[in-house]
Each structure stands twice: as C-alpha cells, then as structure tokens.
Amino acid sequence: MKKLHSRDAEETREAGRRLGSTLTAGDVIALRGPLGAGKTVFTQGVAESLGIKEPVTSPTFTLISEYYxxxxxxHMDLYRLGTPEEFAWLGVEEMMDGEGVSLVEWSEKAGDELPDRTIRVDIRINSDGGRTIAISRPDGEAA
Ligand SMILES: Nc1ncnc2c1ncn2[C@@H]1O[C@H](COP(=O)(O)OP(=O)(O)OP(=O)(O)O)[C@@H](O)[C@H]1O
Ligand SMILES: [Mg+2]
Incomplete structure (x- = not known):
C-alpha cells in the first residue's frame, strides 16, 4: 500500500496523473471516501494522463460517463446505487474487461461485485483540510 498526503486539489490531481500513467487496458480503480473527498479530482488527473481533453465531471445522474x-x-459514480445486485445488473463487466480503464466512485456500493484485480484508492479528509490518499494493488505491490 502506498500512502500519500495531498495539501490541495492540484496535489490530488497529480496523484491521479501518476497512477494514470501506470494503467493499462482492463484496469479498474475503486475510489472510496466521503462526499467532497476528491474522488472526481483524482479521476480528472487520471483523465489528463490518458490525454482526455474533455472536462471530467461527476456523473451522478448518468451513472456512467465515457471519455476517449x-x-x-x-467513469462511474455509484452514489445513487441501491444494492450491489443493481451493479451486477448494469452489465458493465464486459466494459471493465475491455480496452479501457474504469474508475468507480462510491465503489463500496458495489459490494464484492468488482473484479479481484481492482486497485483501491481510499481518500480521507484530514482535520487540516488535507487529504490522505491510500493506493493499494490487490497483489500488495506498491502502486
Ligand atoms: N487536498 C485536496 N484534494 C482534493 N480536493 C480538495 C483538496 N482540498 C480541497 N479540495 C476540494 O474538495 C473538493 C473535492 O471535490 P470532488 O468532487 O473531487 O469530491 P468527490 O469525492 O468526487 O465528491 P462526491 O462524493 O460528491 O462525488 C473540490 O472542490 C476540491 O477543490
Ligand atoms: Mg465525485
């Protein structure tokens, strides 16, 4: 597990860029952390590293947004998901296994429906307003 400290949104975006530059097709990133933690900001960094020019916003009402x-x-946001079964019903497995990378905000809502290879990114809000970002790969390798 790798733990980083982020003092502001730009540092969180940079953490996303760094992880993004290591990703390959089929990678899945589960983002956890409270409202306003910086899950979308982190995702914006990943998007930048993939050369995505379109602005990335929270897909709260659409559930899934695609960028090229x-x-x-x-980019998925499961905030409004009822149960993990609903995630399975979305039928996104094929998409996650495909030629892109998947980022899942509020991934805890998916229960254990995410693949075993999922990289976990936990963002905590510290009392000084900074964020602690913990990145863990399923094999325990440093992210
Ligand atoms: N260190 C930091 N890292 C990330 N964001 C920060 C930090 N400090 C302040 N912020 C601010 O916190 C907010 C994070 O918003 P963001 O939409 O990324 O959160 P989120 O986790 O996606 O929330 P939601 O659960 O609503 O989707 C932004 O307004 C950002 O500017
Ligand atoms: Mg968000």
Whole structure:
C-alpha cells in the first residue's frame, strides 16, 4: 500500500496523473471516501494522463460517463446505487474487461461485485483540510 498526503486539489490531481500513467487496458480503480473527498479530482488527473481533453465531471445522474483519450476511460459514480445486485445488473463487466480503464466512485456500493484485480484508492479528509490518499494493488505491490 502506498500512502500519500495531498495539501490541495492540484496535489490530488497529480496523484491521479501518476497512477494514470501506470494503467493499462482492463484496469479498474475503486475510489472510496466521503462526499467532497476528491474522488472526481483524482479521476480528472487520471483523465489528463490518458490525454482526455474533455472536462471530467461527476456523473451522478448518468451513472456512467465515457471519455476517449489514448484509451477509453469509463467513469462511474455509484452514489445513487441501491444494492450491489443493481451493479451486477448494469452489465458493465464486459466494459471493465475491455480496452479501457474504469474508475468507480462510491465503489463500496458495489459490494464484492468488482473484479479481484481492482486497485483501491481510499481518500480521507484530514482535520487540516488535507487529504490522505491510500493506493493499494490487490497483489500488495506498491502502486
Ligand atoms: N487536498 C485536496 N484534494 C482534493 N480536493 C480538495 C483538496 N482540498 C480541497 N479540495 C476540494 O474538495 C473538493 C473535492 O471535490 P470532488 O468532487 O473531487 O469530491 P468527490 O469525492 O468526487 O465528491 P462526491 O462524493 O460528491 O462525488 C473540490 O472542490 C476540491 O477543490
Ligand atoms: Mg465525485
């Protein structure tokens, strides 16, 4: 597990860029953390590293947004999801296994429906307004 400290939104975006530059097709990133933690800001950094020019916003009402850069990026926000079964019903497995990378905000709502290879990014809000970002790969390798 790798733990970073971010003092502002730009540092969180930079953390996203750094992780983004290591991603390959089929990678899935589960983002956890409270409202306003910086999950979307982190995703914007990943998008930048993939050469996506379109602005990335929270897809709260659409559930899934697709962006196209060096490879596709699928951005999901499960905040409004009822149960993990609903995630399974979305039928996104094929998409996650495809030629793009997937980022899932509020991934805890998916229960254990995400693939075993999922990289976890947990963002905590510290009392000084900074963020602690913990990145863990399923094999325990440094992210
Ligand atoms: N260190 C920091 N890292 C990230 N964002 C920060 C930081 N400090 C302040 N912010 C601010 O916090 C907000 C984070 O918003 P963001 O939409 O990324 O959160 P989120 O986790 O996606 O929330 P939601 O659960 O509503 O989707 C932004 O307004 C950003 O400017
Ligand atoms: Mg968000």
């Amino acid at each position: 850069g060096k490879m596709p990026m699928y």
